[in-house]
Amino acid sequence: MGLYIFGQAAVAVFAITGVLAAVRKDRDLLGLVILGMVTALGGGTLRDMILDVPVFWIEDTNYLAVSAAAGAATFFLMKITIINEARSRLLLYFDALGVAFFCIFAFEKTITLGHSFPVAIIMSFFTGMAGGAMRDVITGRPNLLLTKELYATPPLTGSILYGILRNTEMDPARAGLIAVLFIFLFRSAAIFFRLHMPEWLVNQRDHEH
Amino acid sequence: MGLYIFGQAAVAVFAITGVLAAVRKDRDLLGLVILGMVTALGGGTLRDMILDVPVFWIEDTNYLAVSAAAGAATFFLMKITIINEARSRLLLYFDALGVAFFCIFAFEKTITLGHSFPVAIIMSFFTGMAGGAMRDVITGRPNLLLTKELYATPPLTGSILYGILRNTEMDPARAGLIAVLFIFLFRSAAIFFRLHMPEWLVNQRDHEH
Amino acid sequence: MGLYIFGQAAVAVFAITGVLAAVRKDRDLLGLVILGMVTALGGGTLRDMILDVPVFWIEDTNYLAVSAAAGAATFFLMKITIINEARSRLLLYFDALGVAFFCIFAFEKTITLGHSFPVAIIMSFFTGMAGGAMRDVITGRPNLLLTKELYATPPLTGSILYGILRNTEMDPARAGLIAVLFIFLFRSAAIFFRLHMPEWLVNQRDHEH
Numbered sequence: 001m002g003l004y005i006f007g008q009a010a011v012a013v014f015a016i017t018g019v020l021a022a023v024r025k026d027r028d029l030l031g032l033v034i035l036g037m038v039t040a041l042g043g044g045t046l047r048d049m050i051l052d053v054p055v056f057w058i059e060d061t062n063y064l065a066v067s068a069a070a071g072a073a074t075f076f077l078m079k080i081t082i083i084n085e086a087r088s089r090l091l092l093y094f095d096a097l098g099v100a101f102f103c104i105f106a107f108e109k110t111i112t113l114g115h116s117f118p119v120a121i122i123m124s125f126f127t128g129m130a131g132g133a134m135r136d137v138i139t140g141r142p143n144l145l146l147t148k149e150l151y152a153t154p155p156l157t158g159s160i161l162y163g164i165l166r167n168t169e170m171d172p173a174r175a176g177l178i179a180v181l182f183i184f185l186f187r188s189a190a191i192f193f194r195l196h197m198p199e200w201l202v203n204q205r206d207h208e209h
Numbered sequence: 210m211g212l213y214i215f216g217q218a219a220v221a222v223f224a225i226t227g228v229l230a231a232v233r234k235d236r237d238l239l240g241l242v243i244l245g246m247v248t249a250l251g252g253g254t255l256r257d258m259i260l261d262v263p264v265f266w267i268e269d270t271n272y273l274a275v276s277a278a279a280g281a282a283t284f285f286l287m288k289i290t291i292i293n294e295a296r297s298r299l300l301l302y303f304d305a306l307g308v309a310f311f312c313i314f315a316f317e318k319t320i321t322l323g324h325s326f327p328v329a330i331i332m333s334f335f336t337g338m339a340g341g342a343m344r345d346v347i348t349g350r351p352n353l354l355l356t357k358e359l360y361a362t363p364p365l366t367g368s369i370l371y372g373i374l375r376n377t378e379m380d381p382a383r384a385g386l387i388a389v390l391f392i393f394l395f396r397s398a399a400i401f402f403r404l405h406m407p408e409w410l411v412n413q414r415d416h417e418h
Numbered sequence: 419m420g421l422y423i424f425g426q427a428a429v430a431v432f433a434i435t436g437v438l439a440a441v442r443k444d445r446d447l448l449g450l451v452i453l454g455m456v457t458a459l460g461g462g463t464l465r466d467m468i469l470d471v472p473v474f475w476i477e478d479t480n481y482l483a484v485s486a487a488a489g490a491a492t493f494f495l496m497k498i499t500i501i502n503e504a505r506s507r508l509l510l511y512f513d514a515l516g517v518a519f520f521c522i523f524a525f526e527k528t529i530t531l532g533h534s535f536p537v538a539i540i541m542s543f544f545t546g547m548a549g550g551a552m553r554d555v556i557t558g559r560p561n562l563l564l565t566k567e568l569y570a571t572p573p574l575t576g577s578i579l580y581g582i583l584r585n586t587e588m589d590p591a592r593a594g595l596i597a598v599l600f601i602f603l604f605r606s607a608a609i610f611f612r613l614h615m616p617e618w619l620v621n622q623r624d625h626e627h
Contacts, residue, residue, distance in 0.1 A: 022355055023412055024355075024412065025412060025413065025414065026357045026405075026411060026412065027355055027357075027411070027412050028359075028405065028406040028410050028411045028412070029406060029410040029411070030361045030362055030365065030406070030410075031354050031355050031356075031360065031361055032355075032412075034334075034335075034354060034361055035354060035355070037331075037335075038335070045259060049258050049259065049467050050463060050467065050473050050476070051476075052261075052470075052472065054261070055259050057328075057331070058259070058324060058328050061325060061327045061328060064327055064328075064331055065327075075412070078412060078414070079409075079412060079413070079414070115476060116479060118479045118482055118483075119475075119476050119479060119482075122455075122475070122482055125452075126452075126455075126456070133556065137346055137555055137556070138342065138346070138352050138354065138355075139352075139355070140351070140352075142558070143556050143557075143558075145449050145452060145453060145556065146440055146442075146445055146449050146450075146453070146556075146557070147449070148444045148445075150446075151449065152448045152449055152452055153448055156448065196444075196446065197446040197447060197448070200497075201446050201447040201448075202444060202445070202446045202447070203441055203442065203443060203444065203445050203446070203450075203493070203496060203497060204443065204497070205443065205496070205497070231564055232621050233564075233621065234621060234622065234623065235566045235614070235620060235621065236564055236566075236620070236621050237568075237614060237615040237619050237620045237621070238615060238619040238620070239570045239571055239574065239615070239619075240563050240564050240565075240569065240570055241564075241621075243543075243544075243563060243570055244563060244564070246540075246544075247544070254468060258467050258468065261470075263470070264468050266537075266540070267468070267469075267533060267537050270534060270536045270537060273536055273537075273540055274536075284621070287621060287623070288618075288621060288622070288623070346555055347551065347555070347561050347563065347564075348561075348564070349560070349561075
């Protein structure tokens with residue numbers, strides 16, 4: 001039950017990022033809500049298609065209602081509040097939270113289906129970030145994957161952490177919560193302190209061409 | 210049989226929009242035909258993958274031939290006619306017609322497979338617009354979903370209309386035709402009269418950042 | 419066995435193109451390796467989802483390791499070598515090789531599953547180029563499909579050639595190798611000599627609008 005609420009929360013958080021990413025003068029409720037839903041449902045849809053299991057929002061249409069409602073609420077909040085300057089940063093933190101949840105869900109779903117640890121890591125990571133990548137492609141934003149601050153490192157290390165905790169005596173729900181918090185806080189620190197990889201893992205040359 | 214011809218027509222119409230969207234100096238027949246086919250077949254392919262049924266153009270390769278032929282015919286027409294100024298508008302009207310057909314097909318296919326009304330609405334709407342979204346992403350055009358004029362409202366209301374008509378005594382083919390016309394005419398009116406949502410459903414603030 | 423090594427090589431080659439396409443100042447190892455993996459695995463993932471068979475890298479996780487290793491090796495090579503000016507051209511030739519391999523693999527897989535010749539041609543062609551299209555979309559590069567030089571012609575003719583050779587007495591591995599070489603050399607010639615289609619198959623008018 002607690003897990004179920006987390007799943008809905010994750011979808012809501014991603015829907016919010018979709019609206020935050022695309023809200024502009026003259027854009028309307030419906031277009032933004034749809035973009036929010038694509039962001040919220042896109043990664044999990046890809047995950048379920050790759051794993052060849054029924055798509056999660058077909059099984060449980062609450063995900064549709066929650067993502068639509070979260071997108072609509074964000075739209076109206078944006079009309080009445082003055083968070084314009086903070087919008088881009090807010091988007092990043094919500095994205096971090098959404099990615100954290102979806103990574104761990106994807107890991108758990110993949111392992112539960114009997115797949116191996118490497119497959120679970122890859123599924124966790126790729127499908128956790130896929131909804132956000134669709135959002136960035138549709139809105140024409142630079143893809144967060146290629147951002148300067150650590151972006152993929154928190155989900156990758158968090159997925160591995162979860163894989164390890166899951167093999168201990170720990171309650172799986174607690175292990176999941178720890179991993180989600182780890183990913184969220186790690187990525188948030190990366191945004192806040194502009195953390196990046198050590199120099200030898202960063203390209204220093206100017207390859208613009 | 211009538212329905213079958215409509216399916217092929219819908220594919221042809223979308224293939225035309227793909228070529229119209231990308232035709233430029235120095236671009237060749239094959240690249241444009243392929244882009245037309247991606248536009249024409251992309252949404253239905255996604256629909257069938259989500260619904261986990263065999264992909265429609267694998268089952269019936271006429272769709273491949275029709276979309277390729279429509280794209281090629283458009284290419285040669287563009288070489289000999291002077292519709293340059295009208296091209297962008299023509300693209301919008303053809304897109305409207307393609308979306309109208311694909312929405313209703315996706316609704317019908319989803320309901321026939323035993324899924325619920327909300328799932329059918331979402332499938333109708335997302336997969337009806339997906340081929341056009343792929344076209345816009347590949348050609349680097351701004352996504353129509355975020356256009357100023359009503360874009361998603363006609364398919365959404367049209368799908369709901371079809372869902373209602375389908376539950377009456379009405380002949381399904383007639384209900385489908387009415388819904389397709391409704392979506393096409395509604396969207397055409399939106400393009401022609403620059404219809405948009407009422408002010409309170411439109412973001413008025415400038416959030417460019 | 420020989421075939422297996424070719425499959426891994428094809429994945430490696432595509433991973434290299436992903437890193438070459440996106441390497442820039444301040445981008446880090448992990449982001450680039452992930453983009454390389456999306457390029458390397460994206461087309462085959464789409465192919466397997468359309469054909470409704472288990473995704474190849476879930477069945478055999480060596481593909482994950484090889485694509486990650488190839489991307490990482492490219493990253494470090496880019497740090498220590500001076501191939502900046504040649505990078506764009508190198509990317510095109512590696513892309514040509516990757517496309518050649520993936521087209522023939524997709525053709526073979528599709529035919530082996532009992533599908534018809536037209537379906538195999540389309541699968542060969544669309545999924546052979548899909549990983550590269552994902553790379554171009556994520557990095558915001560102009561799509562190679564709409565490039566001036568022959569891009570889709572070599573895979574199309576090469577797939578047809580392979581379809582014909584496969585029906586002769588020829589050893590399938592040899593037929594595949596000939597087709598891969600044919601596609602690679604044809605496309606390389608197109609890049610090097612700036613080959614394009616005959617005038618009547620190229621749009622001459624300026625449709626920028």
